[in-house]
Amino acid sequence: MPRTIIISATPEETRMALTEDGKLMEYVVERNSEQHMVGSVFKGKVKNVVRGIQAAFVDIGREQNAFLFLGENSDVTEGQSVLVQVTKDARGTKGPTVVREIALPGRYAVLLPSSDYIGISHKISNKDEKQRLKSLVAAHKPEGLGFVVRTLAEGVPDEPLLADIRQLLATWQVISARAQHGQAPMLLYRELDLSVRIVRDYLTEQVDKIILDDAVVYKRVCELLRDMGSDLPTKLVLHESKDDVFAYYQLNDQIAGISDRKVWLDCGGYLVIDYTEAMTVIDVNSGKFSGNRDLEDTIMQINRQAAAEIARQLRLRDIGGIIVVDFIDMHSEENQKEIIALLNSALADDKMKPKVQDITVLNLVEITRKKARQNLSTVLYNTCPTCQGSGRVQSPETISVEIRRRLRHLMSKRMAAKNVLIQVHPLVAEWLIKHDVKHMEREFSCSILVEPDERLHVEAFAILDNTALDK
Secondary structure (H helix, E strand, C coil), rough: CCCEEEEEEEEEEEEEEEEECEEEEEEEEEECCCCCCCEEEEEEEEEEEEEHHHHEEECEEEEEEEEEECCCCCCCCCCEEEEEEEEEEEEECCCCEEEEEEEEEECCEEEEEECCCCCCCCCCCHHHHHHHHHHHHHHHHCCCCCCCCCCHCCCCCCHHHHHHHHHHHHHHHHHHHHHHHHHCCCCEECCCCHHHHHHHHHHCCCCCEEEEHHHHHHHHHHHHHHHHHCCCEEEEEEEECCCCCHHHCCCCHHHHHCCCCCCCCCCCEEEEEEEEECCEHHHHHHCCCCCCCHHHHHHHHHHHHHHHHHHHHHHHHHCCCEEEEEEECCCCHHHHHHHCCCHHHHCCCCCCCEEEEECCCCCCEEEEECCCCCCCCHHHHCCCCCCCCCCCCHHHHHHHHHHHHHHHHHHCCCCCCEEEEEEHHHHHHHHHHHHHHHHHHHHHHCEEEEECCCCCCCCEEEEEHHHHHHH
């Protein structure tokens, strides 16, 4: 299926979309004000070691100390300088996550400075090709360093692969020299910007076109493709129109839908996606689809479409961690196995390497997916100041009940007001006037004026003695 990469670069942010036949499959946004640090290498200083959680906190020169998991490794002490690489960006109050096992990715290989071995991608199945690649790397690999050959190297001539290896070795020499002479904390190596990383990591035989809207980035990508010696039939297009490139290719509606809680399937069923602190929960529903045959066949049609769409949504929203999917109940073990197989197939191209667990008796499927950067929703949205992220506020009826409870308490006192002013949010004011004011006036034997105030929080209200205000 032909794929297109669209990259938009502005002074404020860089955006990338990966489409298949016009359908948005991945969408990445990096703000220039929030530097993406995954892949960057630092010389850090250990600030403190917490043996109880087998971890250390490392000063890498950023606002928050980085978290380094030690495991059983006990050779790290406070004040020690360590070479670390960021594997997860900082998120909220949590600092970045780092590891001591450095990995420098190239186009066709990954350099592992602390490992002396050669690995070949398990997706390369041809034994002769595996042996060719292993022999080639072995003949040019310095002792004490390791390499993993990436899937993209399959079928690539010797010279492009060797050029990639030489570039990685040169980069490591620079990092090593800086680490030897520099004082912690300091940045030793910064990962490439988004546009270059996208071309390096996403360019495959299936990508027939790369569209860019910035002349400088276009030139940089041209140079990158030339340096890589790429012979892929990829067409580079410079979008010179003043129209936004994503609007021009009619992707804005799909991008806007990324935040939707409900995702409709073509059959009429739908997914509901909810985020919690510990996991993401996806519920599969039949919706408007009733099917044409028996119940089990109807269920399978929905679940099949759901499996494909769930894989797409995980990539599109960049959902990481634990994901629990509640499929519509399937009573046949054969059908359950089919859905698991469909999920695994749909997730095969996901670079975050999701792992699908077996289905439970309750038709729940657990998926784990790597977290590297902030979820897209975290980049694009803030917590709602009205509901504080819960997605709910008290109903007007609930607030009305609370107002009545307060009035009951106030009116029980001596010399209670006989003319009351209630200030509320307009939504609550509408409810009170329509449903409750007359009842409250009869119960408390007083006159009640409701005043809408849009400046008030929807759950806030004020009860005032209107007699004094009238004077």
